[in-house]
Amino acid sequence: MARKQSLLDDLSTLPWWFNLILAILSYFLLKVVVPSIETENPIFKGIAIALPSMAWVFSLLFCLAALASAFHSWQRGELFNNQTSLTSIQNLTWQQFEQYIGEAYRRKGYSVEETGLGGADGGVDLILRQEGKTLLVQCKNWKRRKVGVSVVREMFGLVKAQGATGGVLVTAGAFTKEAQKFAQDTGLELIDGQRLVRLVNSVREAPLKNDDALSNQPKDEKLCPKCGSAMVKRTARQGSNKGKQFWGCSRFPACRGIRS
Structure with a gap:
């Protein structure tokens, strides 16, 4: 079960520059605009008197969220840039793998929402948005076994249930033939180790090094x-x-x- 997020956690998922705008805007509204509003309502008068003293609290909250957002963005960038081969990608934890895939899609121009709901066992890990289209992404960083058809069926059900444009399953390994056939019949996109390398190289300055990670996959x-x-x-x-x-x-x- 995903950890319940605080307000600061939620705000830190927004771009850092957007939080700075909110910090300035909230301070201006509470410190300048609210006190200047004239009203005979005694309740609003009391609120108008109290709110200006709280302006710095809201502004500080948004500033802290901006710092957290900038730090998370830097962390994701470092994680992405520090992986040099498919083997190093396979050695990531499942949380890091989700962040890594999310960063790859960000660099391809997608708006990426990390749901925190997928976990190691299943569910939607990322929601991609671009040009009015919504894609659901599930990440499977399995090292010793291929992703089977049951996982692909589950993903197809999630896409239908949420009314998304499509679905993507990403693994640093491979998919079984049955999984590939089901995805082909239903229009789901499967990204295995080879396609993942191509995806990453399309948004990296230095391409990933060639290694034998794929050749070590077990026979189907x-x-x-x-x-x-x-x-x-x-x-x-x-x-x-x-x-x-x-x-x-x-x-x-x-x-x-x-x-x-």
């Missing part, structure tokens, strides 16, 4: 077609296939994906 036939986890060889104990061997998901019974 040994991965679960539903969730992308590793498969293990099992023997059927009942039914018409009793005694026959098959590949079953290592996450059984949570996942019942099989391969013959």
Whole structure:
């Protein structure tokens, strides 16, 4: 569950320059405009007398939010610039990976909202807006297994439920063939390690170094077609296939994906 944010947290998600404008505007309104308004209403008169003394409080709040926003922007820039290869991207924590992807899209001209609701297990991590279009983004920085079709189905449901223009799934690894087929049929965009490198290089001055991170991905036939986890060889104990061997998901019974 996402941590409940304070007002300062919410304001710090706004651009730093916008918070500075709010700081100046709030001080001017409370210190100059409100006292100059004439009224016979005793309640408003009392408010008009009290508010000017609070002008510095609101102005300070917006200034602190501007500083926090500028610091977060600098942090994201450093995180983005310090990754030199796909391997270093794969070594990021899931929170850092979300920030990294968000920064890449910011540099492509998108307005990026970091929801903080996705987490390591699922949900929408980023909301991209550009030219009236809204894209939902889910980030999966999985190192040892591919992203399976169940994750893509979940994303498709989120896009439909929220009425978004489209959806994007990003991983520094790869997707199963079933996931790719489902995305192709539904119009979702999948960005795997190779496409991620191209995305990042399009907004970086120095391109990422070539490494063998992609070649170390496990073979698709040994991965679960539903969730992308590793498969293990099992023997059927009942039914018409009793005694026959098959590949079953290592996450059984949570996942019942099989391969013959």
